[in-house]
Amino acid sequence: MGTEPAFLGWRAAMERALYGPGGFYLRERPGAHFRTSVHASPLFADAVARLLRRVDEALGQPAELALVDLGAGRGELLTGVLASAPPGLADRLRPCAVERAPRPAGLDPRIAWLAEPPTETVGLLFANEWLDNVPLDVVETDERGVARLVEVAPDGTERLGGPVEGADAAWLARWWPPTGRPGERAEIGRPRDLAWAAAVAGVSRGLAVAVDYAHLRARRPASGTLTGYRDGRVVPPVPDGSMDLTAHVAWDACAGPGSHTPTQRAALRALGVRGARPPLALASSDPAGYLRALRDAGEAAELTDPEGLGGFRWLLRPVGVDLPLAV
Structure with missing residues (x-):
C-alpha cells in the first residue's frame, strides 16, 4: 500500500518550501526566477539613494546612518545604492542585508549580512517584495x-x-x-502584519518602507492570489522547494498608525523618476547623451507604469521624524 502524502497548512508548507533545509530561497538565485524593480532598472536604486539622503537630512546627518535591506536577495539594491551615494554620505553609511540565504561571493565588504533584522536602527529600513514571501495560511x-x-x-x-x-x-x-x-x-495576512510590526519596531529613528503587490479590503480577490514563479514564468503553486511561492499583501491590514500608502508610481515620481522623453534637439548636440536619456525614460516608464510595477504599493512609516517624502 502507498503512503498518504503529508498534508500541512499552507503557512507551514510555504515555510518549509521556501526557507527549510534545501528551500528555494536558500538554494536559488531569486533574480533567475522573477524580476523585481531592482532588477528592472538601476533607476530604482538611484531613487532609494535619494530617499536615503532625505532621511539623512531629517535625522540631522548622524555620524552613522543605517540602510537595512530586508529580504535582500543577493544584495543588488544595496550595491546599487552604494554606487549612487555621494562620498559624504557613503562614508557614514552602514549598509546591512537581511537574508536567510548565505552571503554571496564577491559582495561589497562594507555590506553586513544578517539572518535577522537589527534593532535600534537609525536610518532607512527598506523591504522590497519581502512581505509577499512571508508564509501565510x-x-x-x-x-x-x-x-x-x-x-x-x-x-x-x-x-x-x-x-x-x-x-x-x-x-x-x-x-x-x-x-x-x-x-x-482568502489568505490570512496576520503573519505579515506581525512581521512588519516587528521590523518597524527595530527602527528607533528614521523611516521604514515596504514595497509590494497589494490589495485593499474593498477589493479583495475572491480566489486569492497565491501563485508560484519558476524560471521567469507563473506556475501553479506547489510547495516542493522548486519555485517561489508568493501571495499579494493585505496592505491596509499591515499599515499601522501614521503610515502612508502611495502607489509606486506616486512614490517614484516624488523621487524624480518620471519617464519623460528627452528633447529631440539633444540627439543632434549629444547623440550618446540622447540615447542614455532615452534608455532611462523607457526604464522609468516601466517602473512607474500603473498597470505594472507602478501599481505596486509603498508603505511608508516614519519613526521619530516627519515623512521626508511628499506623496
Missing part, C-alpha cells in the same frame, strides 16, 4: 459557508482542514470577511 469556504483551512501536500494536492479559529478568525472577520459563497478563498 489559505482558507476556503465549504458548502455550508464555513471558512476552513486549506491543507496541501508536497505535490500540490489540496484538501480542506478544520475551521479557522482564534486570532486568525478575528483577522479574517476584520480584514477579509468571507461572503459565505462555497469555493471562495
Whole structure:
C-alpha cells in the first residue's frame, strides 16, 4: 500500500518550501526566477539613494546612518545604492542585508549580512517584495459557508482542514470577511502584519518602507492570489522547494498608525523618476547623451507604469521624524 502524502497548512508548507533545509530561497538565485524593480532598472536604486539622503537630512546627518535591506536577495539594491551615494554620505553609511540565504561571493565588504533584522536602527529600513514571501495560511469556504483551512501536500494536492479559529478568525472577520459563497478563498495576512510590526519596531529613528503587490479590503480577490514563479514564468503553486511561492499583501491590514500608502508610481515620481522623453534637439548636440536619456525614460516608464510595477504599493512609516517624502 502507498503512503498518504503529508498534508500541512499552507503557512507551514510555504515555510518549509521556501526557507527549510534545501528551500528555494536558500538554494536559488531569486533574480533567475522573477524580476523585481531592482532588477528592472538601476533607476530604482538611484531613487532609494535619494530617499536615503532625505532621511539623512531629517535625522540631522548622524555620524552613522543605517540602510537595512530586508529580504535582500543577493544584495543588488544595496550595491546599487552604494554606487549612487555621494562620498559624504557613503562614508557614514552602514549598509546591512537581511537574508536567510548565505552571503554571496564577491559582495561589497562594507555590506553586513544578517539572518535577522537589527534593532535600534537609525536610518532607512527598506523591504522590497519581502512581505509577499512571508508564509501565510489559505482558507476556503465549504458548502455550508464555513471558512476552513486549506491543507496541501508536497505535490500540490489540496484538501480542506478544520475551521479557522482564534486570532486568525478575528483577522479574517476584520480584514477579509468571507461572503459565505462555497469555493471562495482568502489568505490570512496576520503573519505579515506581525512581521512588519516587528521590523518597524527595530527602527528607533528614521523611516521604514515596504514595497509590494497589494490589495485593499474593498477589493479583495475572491480566489486569492497565491501563485508560484519558476524560471521567469507563473506556475501553479506547489510547495516542493522548486519555485517561489508568493501571495499579494493585505496592505491596509499591515499599515499601522501614521503610515502612508502611495502607489509606486506616486512614490517614484516624488523621487524624480518620471519617464519623460528627452528633447529631440539633444540627439543632434549629444547623440550618446540622447540615447542614455532615452534608455532611462523607457526604464522609468516601466517602473512607474500603473498597470505594472507602478501599481505596486509603498508603505511608508516614519519613526521619530516627519515623512521626508511628499506623496
